[in-house]
Amino acid sequence: MKDLITKLSKAFELKDVVYQRSDMTFATANKENLISLITHMRDNEGFSHFVMLTCTDWIEDNVFQLTYILNNPTDKHDLAVRCMIDREEATMTSAHHLWKHIATYQRELKEMYGIEFPGSPRLNENFILEGWDDIPPMRRDFDTKQFSADTFFPRERPETNDPTEYMKKQLHPKDWTEQKAK
Amino acid sequence: MDFDLKRLGFTLLGLLIVLNWGMLMSAIMRKVGARVARRYGIPWYQPWIDLVKNYALRSQITHGIMFYLGPVFRISGGVGLFLFMPMIIGSELWMNYSFQGDLVLLMYFQFFGMLGMALGAGEGGHPNSAIGISRGLSQFTVIEVPMTLAIISLAIQYDTLSLVDIVKAQQGGFQNWTVWTNPVATIAGMLALLGALSHSPFNLVKAPNEIPIGPPTEYHGAFLGVLRTNAAILHVVEAALFMNLFFGGATNWFEFILKTFLIYFWSVFVGVVFPRFRIEQSVAWFLKIPLVFGILAIILYM
Amino acid sequence: MSEEKNINKFENPDYAKREVTGPDGEVFIVDPIKDYFSDERPQVYLPNSIPVVEKFLNWARAESLWVLGFGTGCGSIEIPPLMTPRFDAFRFGVQSRPTPRQSNVFIISGYLAVKTLKRVIRSYEQMPNPKYVLALGSCTINGGMYFDSYNTINRLDQYMPVDVYVAGCMPRPEALLAGFNKLKELIKDGKGEKANEYAENFDWYKANQKKIIKDWNMPDYNW
Secondary structure, three states, X not given: OHHHHHHHHHHHOOEEEEEEEOOEEEEEEOOOOHHHHHHHHHHHOOOXXXXXXXXXXXXXXXXXXXXXXXXXXXXXXXXXXXXXXXXXXXXXXXXXXXXXXXXXXXXXXXXXXXXXXXXOOOOOOOOOOOOOOXXXXXXXXXXXXXXXXXXXXXXXXXOOOOHXXXXXXXXXXXXXXXXXXX | OOOOHHHHHHHHHHHHHHHHHHHHHHHHHHHHHHHHOOOOOOOOOHHHHHHHHHHHXXXXXXXXXXXXXXXXXXXXXXXXXXXXXXXXXXXXXXXOOOOOOHHHHHHHHHHHHHHHHHHHHHHHOOHHHHHHHHHHHHHHHHHHHHHHHHHHHHHXXXXXOOHHHHHHHOOOOHHHOHHHHOHHHHHHHHHHXXXXXXXXXXXXXXXXXXXHHOHHHHOOHHHHHHHHHHHHHHHHHHHHHHHHHHOOOOOOHHHHHHHHHHHHHHHHHHHHHOOOOOHHHXXXXXXXXXXXXXXXXXXXXX | OXXXXXXXXXXXXXXXXXXXXXXXXXXXXXXXXXXXXXXXXXXXXXXXXXXXXXXXXXXXXXXXXEEEOOOOOHXXXXXXXXXXXXXXXXXXXXXXXXXXXXXXXXXXXXXXXXXXXXXXXXXXXXOOOOOEEEEEOOHHHHOHHHOOOOOEOOOHHHXXXXXXXXXXXXXXXXXXXXXXXXXXXXXHOOOXXXXXXXXXXXXXXXXXXXXXXXXXXXXXXXX
């Protein structure tokens, strides 16, 4: 695998290569090179199975990290290609022409993170949320607790006690007041 | 036929007995199924409670006139089958309204309820009803074939189409029963009965865990109560028909109850042992084994 | 693409009310939405005026609980064991029915996503009148471990009337059987009239439901 990565590094400008396990490798590619890289991996290097496409929100760096995980069934090897895209203009080239099921992942990312994939089929249809009109819920600037409190009629919670303190107060009230006085 | 109030009263009383016996029998059979699965099972009075509850539901919706008429057709099929069925042989009062040539009418009434149900369930408009009813009709059509062949064989054997005459010919000891004098027709008839009572191998049409419950998907409340009442009557009357045709009829109520119970138990016994057939499997099965016996029964008595 | 989003039958011009001229020149009005949906509101059905009859009917309703086979959350895995030899809910007159038209008890088994709530409301409204809701798990009481989730509701009683809560995460089938027995007691005491409560406070429940179900593409009341 190392030979393959060094060979590809020049052509596709791979960075941050991590050999996570003996059968799993991580690498970061540019937004421009990524589609040609996974096309090459699929057609020429035997990575014929697309495992999944997922996203991570790095709000501190103002980027989304898209992770494309490919699998080589003959060598039993996974390759995860990371790609950083800008958080403000979250747009990525669609890869649905390579594997059909990528379109579903892209629909999910569009709904949950608001990432655009121009040309991807049925991109704007509801995936899980129906009629969502707030900012996409998996973005980290979305305050889910506040949203829940505003929307779902939260029940008032009863007063709670720390069990240790409460039992000390109940069983040894003298010690407890002394401790508090200190 | 003169109008006879006493006769009508006894017929209605017979209907009441048959209805309650059918409910009790279905409870016993569910209990048997539960014990086979090592469960305690329902209380024996559960079918009556279900019936009262169904009739007592407050809100009901309708989908049109045929939706009302479906259960009515179904119960008139069951009650009609009862009216022309001799219950106790030798008793004037329990013979109901059986007359010469009634076997053809009974065959018709068996199918009549199914057709009414098809119309009503179609009006319900639910896709599951339509699928269920097409399955039900195709299954019932293939059940009718061996059953009709067996009955024709009996008609040739006894040279009559009157059910009363067929039963009377079987009196005077169990060696005169059709099951000994015409065993091939009996086999065809009893195999067809498995489908007619729609227990386990052939219960795809109405099993609750198939496409939700098939034809009665939209039926609720009193509609469902009528359908359940009909099911209780129909099960006993179907068993009584086969008792009259093959097992020498009944000369008193005890004999009636014992024989209908055993005939019904035959289908339950098969039901707890064998898993459910898909519709194409059951159609193929009825067109293979029972049909062969039916044709054989005809050929032997030609 | 965005025009195709959320195809709403109520806004679709193909389903609009229109006049049609028949072959005889006769003009009649066609309203296709009416073929799919009715705009009737739920009614309050009063109990039988004779107390003895009503008591008997309530006993029958309590002893014959037909459960709608609709699993909404993780608790739906607790329902199938109820019918197995170990718990055997048939002893208590509990059976499962596959269609809302024939069932009386709705078990909300655990957390409810907003998307599921929409289907739950449709099924609940299709059930015939004396109907009971049995809410399972802490998620239906106060949101449970999903109290801060953006897509699961916190309190079920804001959206439909609840007869019995069974607390726990998840309650075991024994707890569910205890819940059934509690429900029976309530029905026998004549307290199982929550369906009428729903009809009386219909506007309040509808407002709460519409607050969270954004694409409301069904009629207000599903008969």
